[in-house]
Amino acid sequence: RGFLRERLDPPDRSWVPTVTDVLGEDAVTEVEREGTQGTERGVETTLPMIMTPTYLAWLMDSCRIAGVAFRWTTVQSLDLLVTGAYNTAPPEAVIICGGIRGGELLGGDDEITPVRGQVIVFANGSDDEDGDGGEDGGPVLTDWYVDDDDPENMTYVFPRVDDIVVGGIAEVGNGNEDPDAETAEAILARAEALVPALKELPILGHGAGLRPSRSSLRIEQVDTDEVSIPVIAAYGHGGAGVTLSWGTAERVAEMVEQL
Ligand SMILES: Cc1cc2nc3c(=O)[nH]c(=O)nc-3n(C[C@H](O)[C@H](O)[C@H](O)COP(=O)(O)OP(=O)(O)OC[C@H]3O[C@@H](n4cnc5c(N)ncnc54)[C@H](O)[C@@H]3O)c2cc1C
Incomplete structure (x- = not known):
């Protein structure tokens, strides 16, 4: 709530x-x-509200149970992927979900723009004797607070079980993925003014990330001469990719089924 x-x-x-x-x-x-x-x-x-570390671990396990094999490598080209350079079986179709770099393997995409975000993570409690980042007696904050109608000065406070995610910013065109000290100070000042309880809580860490922004989400089959199998683009989710992810996945699955 x-x-x-x-x-x-x-x-x-x-x-x-x-x-x-x-x-x-x-x-x-x-x-x-x-x-x-x-x-x-x-x-x-x-x-x-999703606690992303828990959710993503669950999601990955669910995928594994469904037969998905994961491999971590940078794909340099569609051709290398399809011809087995990454030790994969020959694919019947390729789905590119590359986020901010989604257009790179597809001949480029001028529309994709980073929108930089930065957060501070607090412990949701100060009495952390067991070292798990949370108050041993239970969370201090339970209700979230969002004030983001002004993107230049957006503030949000999201208490989770053990920690509290506090932000933020939305800097269009800024591709810096490192947390910035001055930005952290400004976020801290806004958030503590709105939720004074934060002043008493330890800071666990700082983070920054890039929202893969686009005028609209790109989910479509892409014409390419590079490979002879179908290639589908699925990227450009901006600041709502978690929210939209199941819908995107369903649409892509439908497209693959129709091929
Ligand atoms: C501070 C912040 C707060 C946010 N809050 C929310 C929120 O509250 N709700 C919400 O819904 N969304 C939120 N978002 C947005 C959300 O995180 C993104 O929309 C989402 O992560 C996009 O998912 P994606 O899978 O399309 O791209 P990504 O998560 O960017 O994943 C793309 C992946 O493709 C990989 N990749 C790219 N090119 C290659 C290549 N050539 N070879 C191999 N791998 C490659 C990348 O390494 C990356 O792992 C937030 C984002 C930020 C930064």
């Missing part, structure tokens, strides 16, 4: 019908409340 601050007039509530379909009419409540920086307007609601 958490609070989504709204600064736009009218606010974007395009997502509300989907949530109320699942959780019922009372799932999203409009609220006006006194925050640390004056009156905050927004909605309180319950939304699904």
